[in-house]
Amino acid sequence: MASIRAGGQATSVLLADDDARLRQLLELELGEEGYAVRSCGDGIGALMQIRQEPPDLLVLDWMLPDLSGVEVCQRLRSTGVxxxxxxxxGRDAVKDRVEALDAGADDYLVKPFSIEELLARLRALARRSNGAAGPTKEQSDLLELEDLQLNLASHEVSRGGVAVHLSHTEFQLLRCLMAEAGRVQSRQSLLEQVWGEDFVGDANVLDVYVRYLRRKLESPGQPTLIQTVRGVGFLVKAGAIKEPPQ
Known part of the structure; x- marks a missing residue:
């Protein structure tokens, strides 16, 4: 079960939501599924709890009374968490989804939602965090393509010797692409590897994260690295020099 980490310990979840009734319901449901649940009702409290004892997963409401969920995400990612x-x-516009993902959220669930969908998304996040699709012991800790390096052990990425800071999901997607450098990987394969076989979100999330990676890895004057094969998927290989914006 995704609620049990490697080693037999329960997966810990921090739930941050100012709706006390929803928080109580989710605490009960997650507890029944075997998760170790803590909760709070505001963003500052979430940040404090994460500093004191980082959880395995964070369920974060956008509309909190002090810091918004987006601001909490931004603070976490800016400090390397x-x-x-x-x-x-409750927001369902495309621009809102993009804002949440840009802030560092790994997934997005619109209220009202079913408990079954929430649990499925948490299972997918837990598998990715636990490295269920990770490399085998025989694989090298270092993946390289041209001047791009990805260190599996330290979770560090650099291009041309300059560190590139990636979110957890960005790192997992780049790892999957670099593990099969020069080979096209289908969209479905990448979604299953990074978001899990029972992913129930919008498949366009893959395009969003490819765009994030390109923005961070491909500066004007450098060769492009992530190539689109229309109707099939993506691959990594050195491409044409990226032109500066006009």
């Missing part, structure tokens, strides 16, 4: 985040919100 890569706990997987599932954002809960």
């Amino acid at each position: 890569q706990v997987p985040v599932l954002m809960l919100t």
